[in-house]
Amino acid sequence: MRMKIAVYIHIPYCKSKCIYCDFLSSPNLAVSPAEYLRALEQELALRSHELREAGVMADTVYIGGGTPTVLSAAELSALLSACRTHLPLASGTEWTVEVNPGTIDLPKAAVLRAGGVNRISLGVQDTCDDRLALLGRTHTFAQARQAFSLCKKFFNAVSVDVMLGLPGQKVADSAKTVRELCAWQPDHLSLYGLKVEAGTRLDALLEQGAATLPAEEEALAMMQQGREILVAHGFNHYELANFAKPGHQCRHNLSYWENRPYLGLGLGAHSYWQSSRYCNTADLPLYQNSLLAGMLPPATIHVVQKREEMEDTMMLGLRLTGGVSFKEFQRRFRLDLRTLFAAEIQGLREKGLIECDAETIRLSKRGLPLANLVFAEFITGSP
Amino acid sequence: MQQSQIRNFSIIAHIDHGKSTLADRLLEYTGALAKREMAEQVLDQMDLERERGITIKLQAVRLRYLAKDGLEYSLNLIDTPGHVDFTYEVSRSLAACEGALLVIDAAQGIEAQTLANVFLALENNLEIIPVINKIDLPNADVDKAKRELEEIIGLAGEDAVLTSAKAGIGIEEVLEAVVSRVPPPSGDAAAPLRALIFDSHYDAYRGVVAYVRVMEGQINERMKIKMMSNGKVFEVAEVGAFRPRMTRVETLSVGEVGYLVAGVKNVKDTRVGDTITAAERPADQPLPGYRRANPMVFCGLYPVDSADYEDLRDALEKLNLNDAALTYEPETSAALGFGFRCGFLGLLHMEIIQERLEREYQLTLITTAPNVVYRVNLHNGATISIDNPALLPSSAEIISVEEPYVTARVIVPNQYVGQVMELCQEKRGVFVNMEYLEASRAVLTYEMPLSEIVFDFFDLLKSRTRGYASLDYQLLGYRVSKLVKVDLLINGEAVDALSFISHVERAYQRGRELTGKLREIIPRQMFEVPLQATIGQKVIARETIKAMRKNVLDKCYGGDITRKRKLLEKQKAGKKRMKQVGNVEIPQEAFMAVLRIN
Numbered sequence: 001m002r003m004k005i006a007v008y009i010h011i012p013y014c015k016s017k018c019i020y021c022d023f024l025s026s027p028n029l030a031v032s033p034a035e036y037l038r039a040l041e042q043e044l045a046l047r048s049h050e051l052r053e054a055g056v057m058a059d060t061v062y063i064g065g066g067t068p069t070v071l072s073a074a075e076l077s078a079l080l081s082a083c084r085t086h087l088p089l090a091s092g093t094e095w096t097v098e099v100n101p102g103t104i105d106l107p108k109a110a111v112l113r114a115g116g117v118n119r120i121s122l123g124v125q126d127t128c129d130d131r132l133a134l135l136g137r138t139h140t141f142a143q144a145r146q147a148f149s150l151c152k153k154f155f156n157a158v159s160v161d162v163m164l165g166l167p168g169q170k171v172a173d174s175a176k177t178v179r180e181l182c183a184w185q186p187d188h189l190s191l192y193g194l195k196v197e198a199g200t201r202l203d204a205l206l207e208q209g210a211a212t213l214p215a216e217e218e219a220l221a222m223m224q225q226g227r228e229i230l231v232a233h234g235f236n237h238y239e240l241a242n243f244a245k246p247g248h249q250c251r252h253n254l255s256y257w258e259n260r261p262y263l264g265l266g267l268g269a270h271s272y273w274q275s276s277r278y279c280n281t282a283d284l285p286l287y288q289n290s291l292l293a294g295m296l297p298p299a300t301i302h303v304v305q306k307r308e309e310m311e312d313t314m315m316l317g318l319r320l321t322g323g324v325s326f327k328e329f330q331r332r333f334r335l336d337l338r339t340l341f342a343a344e345i346q347g348l349r350e351k352g353l354i355e356c357d358a359e360t361i362r363l364s365k366r367g368l369p370l371a372n373l374v375f376a377e378f379i380t381g382s383p
Numbered sequence: 384m385q386q387s388q389i390r391n392f393s394i395i396a397h398i399d400h401g402k403s404t405l406a407d408r409l410l411e412y413t414g415a416l417a418k419r420e421m422a423e424q425v426l427d428q429m430d431l432e433r434e435r436g437i438t439i440k441l442q443a444v445r446l447r448y449l450a451k452d453g454l455e456y457s458l459n460l461i462d463t464p465g466h467v468d469f470t471y472e473v474s475r476s477l478a479a480c481e482g483a484l485l486v487i488d489a490a491q492g493i494e495a496q497t498l499a500n501v502f503l504a505l506e507n508n509l510e511i512i513p514v515i516n517k518i519d520l521p522n523a524d525v526d527k528a529k530r531e532l533e534e535i536i537g538l539a540g541e542d543a544v545l546t547s548a549k550a551g552i553g554i555e556e557v558l559e560a561v562v563s564r565v566p567p568p569s570g571d572a573a574a575p576l577r578a579l580i581f582d583s584h585y586d587a588y589r590g591v592v593a594y595v596r597v598m599e600g601q602i603n604e605r606m607k608i609k610m611m612s613n614g615k616v617f618e619v620a621e622v623g624a625f626r627p628r629m630t631r632v633e634t635l636s637v638g639e640v641g642y643l644v645a646g647v648k649n650v651k652d653t654r655v656g657d658t659i660t661a662a663e664r665p666a667d668q669p670l671p672g673y674r675r676a677n678p679m680v681f682c683g684l685y686p687v688d689s690a691d692y693e694d695l696r697d698a699l700e701k702l703n704l705n706d707a708a709l710t711y712e713p714e715t716s717a718a719l720g721f722g723f724r725c726g727f728l729g730l731l732h733m734e735i736i737q738e739r740l741e742r743e744y745q746l747t748l749i750t751t752a753p754n755v756v757y758r759v760n761l762h763n764g765a766t767i768s769i770d771n772p773a774l775l776p777s778s779a780e781i782i783s784v785e786e787p788y789v790t791a792r793v794i795v796p797n798q799y800v801g802q803v804m805e806l807c808q809e810k811r812g813v814f815v816n817m818e819y820l821e822a823s824r825a826v827l828t829y830e831m832p833l834s835e836i837v838f839d840f841f842d843l844l845k846s847r848t849r850g851y852a853s854l855d856y857q858l859l860g861y862r863v864s865k866l867v868k869v870d871l872l873i874n875g876e877a878v879d880a881l882s883f884i885s886h887v888e889r890a891y892q893r894g895r896e897l898t899g900k901l902r903e904i905i906p907r908q909m910f911e912v913p914l915q916a917t918i919g920q921k922v923i924a925r926e927t928i929k930a931m932r933k934n935v936l937d938k939c940y941g942g943d944i945t946r947k948r949k950l951l952e953k954q955k956a957g958k959k960r961m962k963q964v965g966n967v968e969i970p971q972e973a974f975m976a977v978l979r980i981n
Contacts (some may be wrong), residue, residue, distance in 0.1 A: 006730060006941075074385065119421065138814045148667055153810050178924055191937075192772065192937045192938060193933075193935075194939050195936070195937065195938070216933050217932060219945065220808075220933045223933075240935060240937060240939075241937040253940060256939070256940050256941050256944065257939075262941050264941055264942070268940070268942075270941050270942040270945070271941075272941070272944070277945055279945070284555075302945065311948075312944065312948065315947070315948065315951065316939070316944065319939060321531070322608070351909060368935070369934070369935055370931070370932075370933070370934050370935065371934070371935040372934040372935055372951065372954070373909070373934055373938060375947075375951055376951045376954050376955050376958075378957055379951045379952055380955075
C-alpha cells in the first residue's frame with residue numbers, strides 16, 4: 001500500500017482584514033496573485049517530486065487562507081490545474097476550498113468543481129449583520145445564505161464556520177444562530193469561541209473599552225448550548241470545535257488530530273513530514289525569490305523525537321471525542337500508553353477530566369472545556 | 384615604603400553623588416589603570432553593584448602618587464558602601480583608615496545616609512576632607528553645600544575641595560589633600576604584628592583570601608601567623624596588594640593594606656574583625672573589633688524545588704563567609720517544606736542576598752515577607768524572641784509583645800515636610816523634633832516601629848516626596864505594642880508562611896488588602912478557592928477565587944500545533960515555579976504579597 005499524506009495550500013490574500021484575525025493574510029501584498037501562483041506552482045513541482053520519490057500520494061487537499069476565492073476564476077482554474085498536474089493524487093481525494101461569502105459566484109463555483117473540488121468550508125460566522133460589520137466581515141447574513149445555496153448545488157459537502165462569544169452577544173443570540181444554521185442542513189459545522197490574539201484590532205478595541213466580550217460563564221454556556229442543539233439535529237460532535245453529519249467528518253483535519261504527516265505549501269505554511277516539523281518563511285519576497293531560483297523556500301525545521309511524537313499524539317488525539325485508542329498507540333509506538341502515562345492518567349481521572357474504557361482514553365464532559373489542562377499533563381517540556 | 388609615605392583613606396558618599404566616578408578618576412590619574420583598561424567604575428565589581436549603582440562589598444586598591452613635594456606616596460583607597468543597611472561594612476572599612484573623603488553632590492547637598500557615615504567616621508577619629516562634586520552641573524550650588532557642611536557637620540566650608548569627577552576637574556587637588564591632610568598611619572614597625580581582617584573572600588584554589596590592614600609590625604611570606612580569636616596558626620603562602628588587581632609583594636608592613644593567603648580552608652577561621660598576630664612573637668592584646676552587626680530583618684527562604692535544599696545551604700554558607708551580618712537557621716514550614724530563616728541588616732541587604740542566590744547559584748526561591756524580631760512576655764514568666772510570625776504563641780499565653788523601635792531621621796526639602804509628617808504619623812511614628820538645615824531643608828526625627836519601615840515606609844517616603852527625602856535609622860530599643868498575629872487560610876488551610884504580625888488597629892485593613900491581593904495573584908483552580916484572614920478564630924477578611932471553567936483552544940490545525948505545544952510547555956513551566964499547598968497551586972510572589980498591598 002502506498003503511504004498517504006494531507007496537502008495544505010496557503011493563499012495569503014483576502015478582501016479585508018477581520019478585526020480578530022492574526023493569520024498570515026492581507027488585502028494588500030507586494031506580490032500580485034499571478035506572481036504568487038507562479039511561485040506556488042514551482043513549490044508544487046519540487047515537493048511533488050519528493051512525494052513521488054517517497055512513494056507518497058495526496059489523500060486530501062485543502063486550500064485555505066486568507067480567502068482563496070478572492071482569486072479570479074481564471075487564477076483559481078490555474079491553481080487547481082497546477083495541483084492536478086503535479087500532485088500524485090489518490091483516488092477519492094477529499095478536496096476542500098475555504099470560501100467567504102461575497103467572494104464566490106457561479107463561474108468560480110463551476111471552476112472549482114471542474115477542478116475537482118468536492119468540499120467547501122464557508123465562513124458564515126454569525127447571523128447578525130451588525131456584529132458581522134463589527135467583526136470586519138465584508139458580507140451580510142443574506143449574502144452568506146446565497147453563497148451557501150450556491151455551494152450546496154455544486155459540491156458534495158459544505159461546511160460552515162460559526163463564531164461564538166462575540167462582543168455584545170448573549171446566550172440567546174448564539175443559540176438562535178446555531179438553530180438557524182442547522183435549518184440550512186450543512187454537512188459539517190465548526191463552532192469556534194472567539195479568541196483574542198495579541199496585536200489584532202480586536203485586542204486594541206477591548207483595551208480601549210470600545211468593545212466588551214461576554215463573561216467566561218456566558219461563553220461557556222454558548223458553547224454548551226450550541227453543542228446540544230447540534231447534537232439534537234443529528235450532528236456528531238467529533239472534535240472539540242467540530243460537528244459532522246454521518247460520513248462527513250473532515251478527513252484532512254483528522255490527519256492533524258491523528259498526528260499523521262502533512263505537507264503545507266505556500267507562504268508561511270507548516271508541514272509535518274518525515275519526523276520533522278517545518279514552517280515556510282513568512283517573508284513574501286524571500287519565498288518568491290527562492291522558488292524563482294528553483295529552490296524550496298527557507299523554512300524552520302524542528303526534528304520531532306520519539307517522546308515528543310508520543311506526547312503530540314496525546315495532545316492532538318484527545319481533541320477527538322473518540323479519544324486515543326490504546327491499540328492504535330501500541331501499533332504506532334510499540335508501547336502501552338496506560339503504562340507510559342500512568343501517573344498523568346491517574347491524576348486526570350481523579351480530577352474527573354478524562355475517562356477510559358477497555359479500548360480508548362478520552363476527555364470527559366467536564367474535561368471538554370478544560371482540555372488545555374489535560375493536554376498540558378501529557379507535555380513534559382522541550383526535549 | 385616609608386610609613387610616613389602611606390595614607391589610608393575611604394570615600395563616604397550618598398548613592399549617585401559620584402563616589403565611584405571619583406574613585407575611577409583617582410585610579411586613572413595615578414596610573415593604577417590605563418583608561419582603556421577600565422571597565423566603567425572598577426571598584427564596583429559585582430554585576431549587581433554596577434546595575435544598581437551601589438557598592439555592597441567593600442573593595443580596596445593601592446595607588447602610587449608622586450606628590451608636589453617630590454615624594455612618592457602609597458595611597459590605599461578602601462571603598463565603602465553608601466546605603467544605610469551597610470553601616471556595618473562602613474565601620475569595617477573606616478577602622479582600617481586614618482582619613483575619609485566626604486563627597487557631596489553640589490546640586491543635592493548633604494543626605495541623611497551620608498550624615499550617618501560621617502558621624503561614624505568622626506567616632507573613629509578620621510580626618511575628613513569634604514569634596515564638593517559635580518560643580519559643573521548647571522544647578523550646582525557650591526555656597527549652599529559649604530554652608531551645609533558648616534551648619535550640619537561643623538566642618539569648615541572653605542576647606543572643601545571642588546571637583547567634577549565626571550569632567551576630571553580637581554582630581555589632583557583631592558590627591559594633594561589626602562597627602563597633606565590625612566595623617567600617616569601611626570603604629571610601630573618593630574612591635575609584634577597586629578593586623579586587622581576587614582574583609583575576605585573564598586578562592587576555590589587558594590582557600591580564604593583575607594583582606595588586612597597592618598596596624599603594627601609586618602607580615603612576610605612563609606611567616607607563621609596566629610588568629611587571636613581562636614589561637615589557630617597558619618603559614619603565610621602569599622601576601623599582596625590591590626593595584627587594583629591582586630599583586631604579590633614580599634612584605635606588608637605597618638600601615639599598609641593588602642591581602643594574605645595562608646592555606647585557610649575554613650572561612651570561619653578568618654572572621655572579619657579578628658586580629659592576626661605572629662605565632663612566634665604574639666601581641667598581648669587584639670585590636671578593638673567592630674561594632675557588631677545585628678540582623679534586624681528576617682524572612683524565610685525556601686527552594687521552590689525541595690531537592691535544592693542542600694544547594695541553598697551551601698550557597699548561604701558561602702555568602703556568609705564574608706558577610707557576617709547574614710544569619711541563617713534551618714526552619715520548616717508546613718506550607719513550604721524545608722528552608723531557612725535568614726536575618727539581614729535591612730531590606731536592601733535582603734534583596735541583594737536573594738538576587739545573588741538566584742543569579743550566582745541558580746536557585747529558584749520563595750521568599751516570605753520580611754519581619755522584625757518580637758519579644759514576647761509570657762504568663763509563665765518567660766520572655767521569648769520570635770523571628771517568624773507563625774511562631775507567635777496564642778494570645779492566652781501572652782502578657783505582652785514588644786517590638787523594636789528605631790530613631791528615624793529624614794532629611795527633606797521644606798515643601799514636603801507636611802507629607803513626611805503625615806506618613807510618619809500613619810506609620811505609628813512618635814515625633815521627636817524638627818531642625819532646619821538652612822532655609823530650604825529640614826531634618827525630622829521620629830521614633831518609629833522598625834516593622835513599619837520594613838513594611839513599606841521607604842517606598843512611600845520616596846513616592847510622597849518625589850525621591851527628595853533621605854532616610855537613616857538606628858535601633859532605639861524594644862517597646863510594648865498592641866500586636867496581633869493575622870493568619871491566612873487558603874481553601875480552609877492555614878498557610879503558615881503567609882502569617883504576619885500587625886498592630887491591632889491595622890490588622891483588619893491589612894487582612895483585607897492581603898486577601899484581595901492574593902485573589903489577583905493566585906491563578907484560578909478547577910474549584911472555587913476561599914481566602915480568609917483570621918485573628919485567632921475570628922475571620923476578619925474573606926475573598927473567593929472563582930473556579931476556572933474554561934481553558935481550551937478551539938482551533939488546532941496544521942499551523943497551530945507547534946505554537947500550541949509551546950504554549951502548553953510554558954504553562955507547565957509556570958506551574959513548576961508554583962508551590963502546591965493543599966490542593967492549591969500558589970505562585971512565588973504570593974508570599975511577598977503582604978508587602979505589595981496598597
